[in-house]
Amino acid sequence: MIFRLDDRLLFPNPELAEPDGLLAVGGDLSTERLLLAYQNGIFPWYGDDTPILWYSPHERFVLFPGELKVSRSMQHLLRSDKFKATTDTCFEKIITACASITRKGQQGTWITDDMKAAYIQLYKVGFAHSVEVWDGNQLAGGLYGVKMGAVFCGESMFSIVSNASKVALINLCQSGRYQLIDCQVHTAHLASLGAKLIDRKDYMSILLNNLA
Numbered sequence: 685m686i687f688r689l690d691d692r693l694l695f696p697n698p699e700l701a702e703p704d705g706l707l708a709v710g711g712d713l714s715t716e717r718l719l720l721a722y723q724n725g726i727f728p729w730y731g732d733d734t735p736i737l738w739y740s741p742h743e744r745f746v747l748f749p750g751e752l753k754v755s756r757s758m759q760h761l762l763r764s765d766k767f768k769a770t771t772d773t774c775f776e777k778i779i780t781a782c783a784s785i786t787r788k789g790q791q792g793t794w795i796t797d798d799m800k801a802a803y804i805q806l807y808k809v810g811f812a813h814s815v816e817v818w819d820g821n822q823l824a825g826g827l828y829g830v831k832m833g834a835v836f837c838g839e840s841m842f843s844i845v846s847n848a849s850k851v852a853l854i855n856l857c858q859s860g861r862y863q864l865i866d867c868q869v870h871t872a873h874l875a876s877l878g879a880k881l882i883d884r885k886d887y888m889s890i891l892l893n894n895l896a
Contacts, residue, residue, distance in 0.1 A: 698740035705741035713802035744887040747865040747879040749857035769855040778814040782840035824848035834894035
């Protein structure tokens with residue numbers, strides 16, 4: 685059963701999500717609703733041609749920072765100092781790049797103008813964060829997401845220069861600020877870096893224990 689949200693600030697029990705993780709439709713992208721969603725393991729994912737869709741997958745794709753796999757070639761690249769990583773220096777540029785970058789096998793973007801505006805507001809109030817990767821003075825790649833205590837809920841990443849998004853993720857994992865990186869849904873790329881599926885109950889236990 686898919687629930688339809690109204691103006692009330694609430695969500696149904698995430699365990700009632702459909703097999704594909706779809707839980708609810710409608711509502712808005714207010715800061716209050718987004719924070720409530722992330723606190724309950726729910727995130728928005730939709731396109732310009734659909735209403736707001738809210739998901740809570742039964743299995744969550746996550747990366748424990750201590751289990752990050754860094755190849756020898758990446759270790760060599762990191763030692764070369766080709767790239768420099770920063771945090772929260774140009775959030776709007778990062779989310780704009782994530783929305784506009786061309787991705788293999790994907791048409792368009794799920795990062796709508798409304799989504800961009802909502803997450804920029806989350807950044808302004810201190811809940812959304814970005815990692816930027818620079819090749820000299822040029823932005824080479826990066827990522828952004830939402831911080832829920834010691835859990836980083838990753839939203840999107842991009843590379844203009846090869847391996848820049850990996851550098852951003854490695855920087856995030858090695859920052860010491862997070863117990864878990866929530867990658868939301870499976871991708872082969874992130875699996876190769878050590879991400880894995882865990883049960884929603886395990887994810888929620890970790891999330892709730894790290895919200896303080």
